[in-house]
Amino acid sequence: MINTEYYKDLTKMNTFGMKVKARCFVEYDSVADLVDIEFGELSRPVLHIGGGSNLLFTEDFKGTVLHSKIEFMEILDKCDNVSDAQVLVSVGAGVAFDDFCDWAAKEGLWGTENLSYIPGEVGASAVQNIGAYGVEVKDIIHTVYCYDTLEEEFVSFSVAECGYGYRDSVFKKSGFKGRYIVTHVVFALSREPKPVLDYGHLKEAVLSSYEGGTDMEKVLDHLTPEMIRKVIIRIRKEKLPDPSDMGSAGSFFKNPVISREHFLRIEAAAKAEHGTDFKVPHYDLPDGYVKVPAAWMIEECGWKGRRSGGAAVYEKQPLVIVNYTGNAYPEEITGLEKRIVASVMDRFGVELHPEVEHIPQ
Ligand SMILES: Cc1cc2nc3c(=O)[nH]c(=O)nc-3n(C[C@H](O)[C@H](O)[C@H](O)COP(=O)(O)OP(=O)(O)OC[C@H]3O[C@@H](n4cnc5c(N)ncnc54)[C@H](O)[C@@H]3O)c2cc1C
Structure with a gap:
């Protein structure tokens, strides 16, 4: 209808x-x-x-x-090139992604648990390549089904054809964006345990939530997707604003990638200010570039928890801009965004780019 x-x-x-x-x-x-x-x-x-x-x-x-509002979820029959432990699940684009995670965890199927509690729907998850706690949705996508509004036909993209990168896919590229509507996504989940616990302190959090002791071997024997899902939901609730309580779009900015020379200059200035033992958080990239958390830069510029009209920088996570009063005007959000971008540029010589899509652009 x-x-x-x-x-x-x-x-x-x-x-x-x-x-x-x-x-x-x-x-x-x-x-x-x-x-x-x-x-x-x-x-x-x-x-x-x-x-x-x-x-x-x-x-x-x-x-x-x-x-x-395409909202079906069904397990598919086995097909070629799918192992015995794998289970293919076809999910409509309009299903809330977390409802799918909840269902999969209850079924004892592995793959979605680290992506628990990310807002949004299944169709957009395949566009955005959502990710959290060391897992990206591309890791469990098998095929993305779309309607091509130009040729007026149904088409499918294998995961390799989706051109996935960090929060990126072919569906965001010019010529594709707006042309292809995701109708449903087939995910390949697993009946065999596949816990991914290497991210941050997730392993410790899972260990400490297990009531049968902290022996890793024993915990691994008893681990279920539901146990990991529960831990992740608890951590996310502690760190991020729940959209039902306070409006936001999650991480507002992308983490900038800068040259090593640029990073060393930032590091030297930070050590001069905070002491020689100070460590600037960063991730070395294989090509000699360095990714620096935008949250750290924003906090260093003094924005954490600051309000501007109805908008504010979230007090627990400076990467998130929130609709603090519930009545913020768009100009208050974009005004705060501009001031943050200007102060990070002024202090670090780094240009922040939004992760959030502005409509109109
Ligand atoms: C509190 C909070 C926490 C968050 N945490 C995370 C996180 O941990 N990891 C993460 O990756 N993201 C996170 N996000 C961002 C967001 O949840 C994801 O980007 C999510 O995938 C957006 O889904 P949506 O359904 O809301 O899409 P929308 O925001 O409505 O749209 C996103 C894009 O997808 C396109 N789109 C939507 N549906 C379709 C379709 N059927 N076919 C084609 N294109 C479509 C839209 O045009 C738009 O370009 C968070 C957001 C919030 C508010």
Whole structure:
């Protein structure tokens, strides 16, 4: 069924809680519905949204917002090149990604547990290549099914064809973005235990949550996807604002990548200020470049917890800008964004780029 509304209030359809309207809003609940939508006739621009958890609407949307309510989840029959331990699950684009994680963990299927509690829907997960705690969704994607709005046909992309990178995919590239609508995704989960615990202090957190002792061998024998999921949900709730309590779009900025010389200059200045034992957090990249956490830079510039009108930098995680009052105007969010970008540039000579997609861009 296709449902069309005009001047639709999007406040509850974007986790930032921006009070904006879409001139036209089209929601559909089956793959077949897409054939009936006259894409050439829709008022432009056209934007397909999921849960609106990576978007910042800066004004009313002048064109058409599309949304999928394709909400099935089914285990597929075995096919070639899939091992006995693997289970293929086909999931509709409109399913909340965490509902899928919850279902998989309860079924005892491995693969989604580290991605628990990430807001948003399955369709966007395959666009964004969502990731957390050492796992990216590309690690469990088998095939992404789409509707090609240009050729008006259904197509599929194997995981290799999706061009996945850090929070990136072919679906974000020009020529693809806006053309392909993800209808459903087939995931390859595993019945064999595949815990990924190397990220940060996850292993310690899982160990300490196990009531039968802290012997790693013993814990591994009893570990289930549900146990890891519970630990991850607890950690995420401690660190990140829950969109139902306080609006945000998660990490607002990407972590910048800079040259080693540039990093050494930043490190020398930080040691001069904080003492010679001070360590600047960073990750060395294979090509000689260095990734520096934007959160550290923002905190060093004194932004953590600071408010500006209805917007604020989240007190527990400076990478997150929040709609602090629940009534923040888009200009208050973007105003704060601009001031953070300017001060990080001023202090470190590094340009921060948003992870969040501004609509319109
Ligand atoms: C509190 C919080 C914590 C977060 N933590 C994480 C995290 O740990 N890791 C992480 O990776 N992300 C995180 N995010 C960001 C966000 O949850 C992800 O980017 C998520 O995948 C966005 O999903 P969505 O359904 O809300 O998509 P939207 O924000 O609505 O859209 C995102 C993009 O996908 C496109 N899109 C949506 N649906 C479709 C479709 N069916 N077909 C084609 N294109 C489509 C949109 O056009 C847009 O370009 C977090 C966000 C919040 C608010």
